[in-house]
Amino acid sequence: xxxxxxxxVTVDDYRRLARRRLPRFLFDYIDGGxxxxxxxxxxxxxxxxxxxxxxxxxxxxxxxxxxxxxGFEAAMPLTLAPVGMAGMxxxxxxxxxxxxxxxxxxxxxxxxxxxxxxxxIVQATGKPIWFQLYMLRDREVVQSLLKRAEAAGVxxxxxxxxxxxxxxxxxxxxxxxLGTNICSKISKAAQxxxxxxxxxxxxxxxxxxxxxxxxxxxxxxxxxxxxKAFIDSQFDxxxxxxxxxxxxxxxxxxxxxxxxxxxxxxxxxVAAGADGVIVSNHGGRQLDSVSSSIAKLPAIAQAVGDQxxxxxxxxxxxxxxxxxAIALGARGVLIGRPWIYAMAGAGEQGVSDLLNTFxxxxxxxxxxxxxxxxxxxxxDLIES
Numbered sequence: 526x527x528x529x530x531x532x533x534v535t536v537d538d539y540r541r542l543a544r545r546r547l548p549r550f551l552f553d554y555i556d557g558g559x560x561x562x563x564x565x566x567x568x569x570x571x572x573x574x575x576x577x578x579x580x581x582x583x584x585x586x587x588x589x590x591x592x593x594x595x596g597f598e599a600a601m602p603l604t605l606a607p608v609g610m611a612g613m614x615x616x617x618x619x620x621x622x623x624x625x626x627x628x629x630x631x632x633x634x635x636x637x638x639x640x641x642x643x644x645x646i647v648q649a650t651g652k653p654i655w656f657q658l659y660m661l662r663d664r665e666v667v668q669s670l671l672k673r674a675e676a677a678g679v680x681x682x683x684x685x686x687x688x689x690x691x692x693x694x695x696x697x698x699x700x701x702x703l704g705t706n707i708c709s710k711i712s713k714a715a716q717x718x719x720x721x722x723x724x725x726x727x728x729x730x731x732x733x734x735x736x737x738x739x740x741x742x743x744x745x746x747x748x749x750x751x752x753k754a755f756i757d758s759q760f761d762x763x764x765x766x767x768x769x770x771x772x773x774x775x776x777x778x779x780x781x782x783x784x785x786x787x788x789x790x791x792x793x794x795v796a797a798g799a800d801g802v803i804v805s806n807h808g809g810r811q812l813d814s815v816s817s818s819i820a821k822l823p824a825i826a827q828a829v830g831d832q833x834x835x836x837x838x839x840x841x842x843x844x845x846x847x848x849x850a851i852a853l854g855a856r857g858v859l860i861g862r863p864w865i866y867a868m869a870g871a872g873e874q875g876v877s878d879l880l881n882t883f884x885x886x887x888x889x890x891x892x893x894x895x896x897x898x899x900x901x902x903x904x905d906l907i908e909s
Contacts, residue, residue, distance in 0.1 A: 534882060535844045536863045542870025543614070548716040548722060550702035551613060551837070555865050558809035559692035564817065565809030568840030571726060571817040575849050576908040580895030588891050590884055592899045594857045595655075595681045595779045595801060595834060600630035601884045602851055602899055605876075606838050606859035607657035607683060612640025616731040616870040618679050620649035621868055625876035627652050629884070634683055634736075635857070637670065638756070642737030649675045657683040660764045660772075663742075670738060671776055680778040683803070684769070687784025692811035728769070773798035781836065786821050788828045791835075801834035808839045808861055819850065823904070826854020844886020848894070851902040889890040 533539050544552050558565030589602040605626045611618040619641035625831055626633035627650040628908055634655040635643050646654055654675040674682070697703045701712030718722060742755075750896050782794040783803035791802045804822050806815050810895035818839040826835045837850050850858050860883075867875035891897070 533867075533875065533878075535868060536879070539863070539866040539870045539875060539879060542875075543866045546720070546846075546872075547614065547869050548713075548720045549814035550697070550700045550713055550716055551723075552869075553696040553700050554610075554702060555608070555614065555862060555869075556696075557694055557696035558813065559694055559811055560813035562809060562813065564813050565808055567817040568806070568809050568819070569842055571819050572840060572842075572846045572849055573901065574909055575819070575853070577845075577849065577852075577890070577894060578906050578908060579893055580906075583895035585892040585895060585897055588897050590887050590891070590899065591626075592857065595781060597632045597681070598630075599857070600633065600809075601847070601887055602855070602857035603847060603880070603883060604632040604655070604836075604857060604859045605634060606861035606866050607634040607639070607685075608861050608865055609638035609681075610640060610736075611636065611637045611868075612731060612737075613727060613734065614865050615872060616726050617641055617645070617867075618731075618868055619646050619737075621873040622876060623647075623650050623654060623902070624865055625864070625868075625873050625880060629880040631880070632681070635679075637738055638877050639734055640731075640734060640737055642740070643674055643679065645737065647679075653678045653680055653909065655679065655681040655683055655722050655781075657685060657686060658675055659685055659759075660768055661759045662761045663759070665737070666742060667772075668775065675777070681781065682772075682776050682778060683781045683783050684772060685783045686764070686769075686890070687786075687807050687811055688760055688794060689764065690760060691757060692807070694810060766793050767781060768800070769794070769797040781834075783838075785825065786815060786818070787795050788824055791825045791829045795829050795833050799833060799837060802829065803836040803838060803859065804855075805828045805838045805859075819846075819853070822855060823853050843866050844883045845884065846892055847887050848890045848902060849907065851899060852904060852906050854904070 533832045592602045606624050623646045632655050634657050635646050637659050655677040655771050701709035779800045781801040782799045784805050785802045794802045804818050804825055818837050823839050833887045836854040836857050837855045841858045841860050847858050850857040864876050867879040
């Protein structure tokens with residue numbers, strides 16, 4: 526046993542723990558991106574293009590990281606992003622993430638394709654959550670999901686628009702997660718045998734393994750090939766901004782459009798009635814070689830930031846990244862992989878500890894930038 530690196534602190538620390546504890550095909554599912562994974566890398570690395578301006582001799586005795594995110598009074602400008610099948614990375618994973626988010630006073634976003642249904646997640650905390658939705662071909666299912674979310678107390682809908690077709694995530698084929706040949710089956714069985722803790726905690730105690738919000742129409746995700754076939758058949762490649770206008774007409778709460786990467790699309794989202802846009806390339810899991818989210822944020826914030834709230838996800842790995850994103854025009858950020866790594870590696874407490882680290886990093890950075898309030902993080906504090 527190593528006497529070093531005994532206490533996980535950073536996202537990379539939790540990533541290493543998650544890699545040890547998860548079956549490799551599940552780790553690669555959350556860790557990987559599309560094709561050659563260039564955008565996946567750029568999402569993280571491009572934050573280094575921006576440098577902060579340290580200011581001194583300012584009164585920073587009362588730094589406050591709190592802000593408002595789509596009407597939610599948050600302790601910091603951060604939200605847990607929706608992650609499909611989060612309940613396969615830890616026992617009833619969505620509920621663990623929701624409890625950690627609640628303890629840190631930030632929003633939690635439930636995925637359409639999560640293991641736990643929205644009702645179970647809300648019951649775990651007794652507090653409202655955000656709900657993420659894809660436009661499915663069956664519009665009656667969409668309306669049913671919206672009614673369930675509203676009945677559960679959801680007041681903010683995150684609608685994902687960058688998945689008319691799934692991206693080519695090659696790790697899922699390479700490691701045997703997908704595929705019906707004998708090599709895939711043997712590989713997956715061997716990976717499970719080498720993950721006894723996961724088998725007991727998630728594989729057995731974490732049942733039922735169903736897509737909770739779509740349990741009546743989605744096959745059992747234990748059969749990953751059948752699950753993928755359903756998802757591929759239900760994502761609607763014919764969706765246009767007219768469908769967003771229809772969604773706006775039947776959803777009474779806040780509406781955030783996730784997956785916007787160009788100014789024109791951000792403007793179209795505003796015209797369709799969105800209360801916010803999320804600059805996102807789906808964590809590099811859709812179109813490889815598209816620009817990083819942080820590279821696209823400034824222009825979008827400048828174009829529509831005075832008309833709607835602008836958020837960003839993809840690539841945020843620490844509190845310094847959060848500060849840079851806010852200074853470049855974001856109202857808040859969403860993190861996906863980081864909270865999954867922490868949960869898979871160290872459970873609900875790991876997520877809480879990671880969020881505490883994020884907040885401390887944000888607070889420290891603000892003090893060293895010479896500001897006390899989130900709204901004081903402006904572009905003049907950035908060098909590029």
